[in-house]
Amino acid sequence: MYVAVKGGERAIENAHRLLAHERRGARDTPELTTEQISEQLALAVDRVMTEGSLYDRELAALAIKQARGDLIEAIFLLRAFRATLPRFGATLPLDTGAMQVRRRISATFKDLPGGQVLGPTFDYTHRLLEGAAGDPEPPATGDPAPVAMPRVTDLLQAEGLIEPAPADDPQAPVGDLTREPLAFPAERDVRLQNLARGDEGFLLALGYSTQRGYGRNHPFAGEIRLGEVEVEVFAEEAGFALPLGRLTVTECQMITQFKGSASAPPCFTRGYGLSFGHSERKAMSMALVDRALRARELDDEVKAPAQDEEFVLSHSDNVQATGFVEHLKLPHYVDFQAELGLVRRMRATAEVETAREGDTAAQEAAE
Amino acid sequence: MNAPAYNFAYLDEQTKRMIRRAILKAIAIPGYQVPFASREMPMPYGWGTGGVQVTAAILGPHDVLKVIDQGSDDTTNAVSIRKFFAKTAGVRTTTSTEEATVIQTRHRIPERPLKAGQVIVFQVPIPEPLRFLEPRETETRRLHALADYGLMQVKLYEDIARHGHIATTFAYPVRVDDRYVMDPSPTPKFDNPKMDNCPALQLFGAGREKRIYAIPPHTRVVSLDFEDHPFEPYRHDGTCALCGATDGYLDEVITDDRGGRMFVCSDTDYCETRRSAGSVVKAGATSEGGCA
Numbered sequence: 001m002y003v004a005v006k007g008g009e010r011a012i013e014n015a016h017r018l019l020a021h022e023r024r025g026a027r028d029t030p031e032l033t034t035e036q037i038s039e040q041l042a043l044a045v046d047r048v049m050t051e052g053s054l055y056d057r058e059l060a061a062l063a064i065k066q067a068r069g070d071l072i073e074a075i076f077l078l079r080a081f082r083a084t085l086p087r088f089g090a091t092l093p094l095d096t097g098a099m100q101v102r103r104r105i106s107a108t109f110k111d112l113p114g115g116q117v118l119g120p121t122f123d124y125t126h127r128l129l130e131g132a133a134g135d136p137e138p139p140a141t142g143d144p145a146p147v148a149m150p151r152v153t154d155l156l157q158a159e160g161l162i163e164p165a166p167a168d169d170p171q172a173p174v175g176d177l178t179r180e181p182l183a184f185p186a187e188r189d190v191r192l193q194n195l196a197r198g199d200e201g202f203l204l205a206l207g208y209s210t211q212r213g214y215g216r217n218h219p220f221a222g223e224i225r226l227g228e229v230e231v232e233v234f235a236e237e238a239g240f241a242l243p244l245g246r247l248t249v250t251e252c253q254m255i256t257q258f259k260g261s262a263s264a265p266p267c268f269t270r271g272y273g274l275s276f277g278h279s280e281r282k283a284m285s286m287a288l289v290d291r292a293l294r295a296r297e298l299d300d301e302v303k304a305p306a307q308d309e310e311f312v313l314s315h316s317d318n319v320q321a322t323g324f325v326e327h328l329k330l331p332h333y334v335d336f337q338a339e340l341g342l343v344r345r346m347r348a349t350a351e352v353e354t355a356r357e358g359d360t361a362a363q364e365a366a367e
Numbered sequence: 368m369n370a371p372a373y374n375f376a377y378l379d380e381q382t383k384r385m386i387r388r389a390i391l392k393a394i395a396i397p398g399y400q401v402p403f404a405s406r407e408m409p410m411p412y413g414w415g416t417g418g419v420q421v422t423a424a425i426l427g428p429h430d431v432l433k434v435i436d437q438g439s440d441d442t443t444n445a446v447s448i449r450k451f452f453a454k455t456a457g458v459r460t461t462t463s464t465e466e467a468t469v470i471q472t473r474h475r476i477p478e479r480p481l482k483a484g485q486v487i488v489f490q491v492p493i494p495e496p497l498r499f500l501e502p503r504e505t506e507t508r509r510l511h512a513l514a515d516y517g518l519m520q521v522k523l524y525e526d527i528a529r530h531g532h533i534a535t536t537f538a539y540p541v542r543v544d545d546r547y548v549m550d551p552s553p554t555p556k557f558d559n560p561k562m563d564n565c566p567a568l569q570l571f572g573a574g575r576e577k578r579i580y581a582i583p584p585h586t587r588v589v590s591l592d593f594e595d596h597p598f599e600p601y602r603h604d605g606t607c608a609l610c611g612a613t614d615g616y617l618d619e620v621i622t623d624d625r626g627g628r629m630f631v632c633s634d635t636d637y638c639e640t641r642r643s644a645g646s647v648v649k650a651g652a653t654s655e656g657g658c659a
Contacts, residue, residue: 008446079407084373086381181402181577184505310503320575323412324492330414330444333618334437334474334633338536338555338601340619346530 023068034061046248046277047071051318052078053178053197055247055276072199076319083178090174092232092241096251096274097151099227103278106152107221108255114149119226120278152223153253153270162255162268170234184310191293191313192286196274198316200282206306207288215292215304219271222255226278250275252283256291261299269298376423376456382406386424386579390570393581398543399511400494405577415448416574418471418490425486425570426452426469431459433467438475438616438633445473464636474537476558478615478637481567483584489552491573494580496540496550516548519591527596536601542589543582556590557601557616563588605630610641611648 024031038045038061048060052075060078067073103119106112118124156162166188175190182190195203210217228248232241252273260266271291273283292306305311315321374380382404389403408416426432432452436445440462448471449460461467464477473490481487493499497507500518510518519540526534533539539556543549551559552571562569562582569582582588592598603617608629615637617630632638 008441008443009450012443012446076407076411080409083407084377084379086379177404178406179404181404183402310505314504319407320412323414323416324575325413326411327413327492330473331437331442332474332553334555334616335537335553337616337618337633338557341601341603342534342536346534349531 023066032065034058034065037061037064043278044069044071044074046275046279047200047282048074048078049276050279050282051075051197051199052082054078054082072318072322076322079319087179089233091244092170092234093168094229094231094247094249094274096225096229096249097149097154099149099225099229099249099251100146101149101225101227103226104149104223105221105225106223108152108223112152112155114147121280149225151225151253153255156222156255156268160267163258163270165270182313184313185296186309186313188290188294191309192272192274192290194313194316195286195289198286199318199321200279200285202316202318202321203285203289204281206292206312207285209304210288210292210306215295215300215307217291217300218257219254219288219291220256221284222253222270224250224252224280224283226250226280248277250277250279250283252280252287254284254287254291258298269294373455375428376426376452376458377409378406378420378423383424386420389579390421390424390581393570393579394568394583396547397582397586398541398547398549398580400573400578400580402577403579405574408574410447410451412575413492414444415471415473415490417572417576417579418473418488418574419448419451419572420574421488421570421572421579422452422469422471423456425488426456426458428456428458430468431461431466433461433464433470433636434472435470435475435477435634435636436473437618438477439635441635462636463640464634474553474555475616475633476554476561478612478632478634479640480561481565483566485567487567487569489554489569489571491550491552491571491578492575493538494550494571494573494576494578496538496548511547514546516542516591519548523591523593527593532599533592533596539598540591542591544586545589548591549580549582555601555616556598559588559590559598560600603630606648607632607638608648610638610646612638612641612646 038057041064044064045057045060048063048071049055049057052060052063054060059081060074063074063077064071066077101114101117103121104114104117106116153162153165157164175187175193177190177193182194186194209215211219226248228246231244231247233244234240235242254271254273255268256271258267258269269291271287271294273286273290275282275286289306289312292304293309293312295302295307300307302308378386385404389401393399393401405417405420408419410416410419422432432449433440434445434449436442439445440449452458453460464470464479467485469486469488470477471488471490476487495504495507497510497518500522501507501510510516523533523535526532535556537555538550538553539559540548541551541559541562551562564585564587565582566584568584571580573579590598603613605617606613607615607617609631612632616633618633619628619630621628
């Protein structure tokens, strides 16, 4: 039969088989292991964990491998797995002030308690392609004695120069947009969750747009810190907090001028970004967009895309976005048939009218 | 790493309960879009995740499932979703509209009238009928709350002013139970009359947009129109080249590069049922050959 309505099932199976073959690549090249991905493509793993909202290096590495390096596809794989996991409760808020810091920089103070720690960064590298040079030198070691590294925002807050951080309320319910659908206006906890899961490229572009005048708010990178933090959960039966393990996170606190209002004197305001692993670009973009989204709360004029909560929060999720954009690949011939019929009918009407007008004009000319 | 074990019909029971609560509310308020905490499913958003979640939440072990896309059981996405439930729920699947207890669909309602006891689950991309007139959710929710559908009436009126008729051919808005204006999903308006007073339960799932809505059995569903410009169901000029049907929705198939084309039923089960009952078009009766 000419009409291609049959055979979908076998076509899908064969396509998947071909995909698996292509994924493997040339068979004489050794197969990539998830350990290699986790160790040597660590930042890809970090991004997939962050936007996949699941802290599991092993699964994220597996997802990257299965997705042939397509990170959005890998994020999607991780999210779909995450959706099936049971939820036990919420942890206590992470204490990033007590972080075991591997990198910590402030753009607002030349020196500060705990110092500036560059850590592993691309900053100040020359972007020259380098050929394989064998194993690199072992890293330099410094004074291993831990030093207290108070957060820059805490230092400013002690002077009252920055708005206070929202009070820690362990009784307050923790918003979760994977369990409750997003509603507008959204609370800041849910907004931050949305941004944390949001596409890095989308947030980067939005954050960038605020710097270029679309919702300009004069940000300073108060502090960026990377390191390990304890995760604790409060055990009701035991009556105290139990450690669950450690996470590597990147935190960014942006500091922004605030002219003050009728009720509040001038002070600095905060934009907050947090991501799993070492994801600095993401954390910084998130902090810029978080601050931009606080426009209404802080009486900024809302006129730029980055300040528009419905616009930002509805379009930040790359799993949703890629699904909907790519669904255009699905057949639409039923609707297209309807449109085809309509266009033909409208063209036919237009032709009749043109012909009639032509007749009238000819008649008028003859008269 | 432990191999994950999945529940019956994939979703965990808590999630199913949450979805069922949303479905019950949707049935109680016909045409109203109930927000629900849509989950990431193992297929992409925009490919039927809303419908899949609704189906997963209502499916029981004795159900018989039919899945169609563009009216056909054999399009790739329909095959994929059917296999998903065959694998995760182990339910019996069918291509027969009559036999199915649950029918998940994208873009069509079967030609064979649905009956009491059946559930049809629509996959919905954009549940908000006012979305293209007003992009803001806060605003459209307010308009629904006030039953303020002036925007839509104006849009339809402008169509008539410009084209002489309403230029919407699919996702044609309906008013449900004289209250909510509802998007019937991108089914062609040809299918709209089938929704009215339908004995089957009609459920609509939009995964990415996190909305569920419903039309309970025997509910009044009216396609929006004007007294002097009544709703006109789409009429096809052709007949099915395979079964000779004139009353079904037809897909146009281009058969060569010289303008040759033919029409075939979009509903493959309807077409096959008619053909097995002896209604076959003789070869050569179509505009071009190539089908038999």
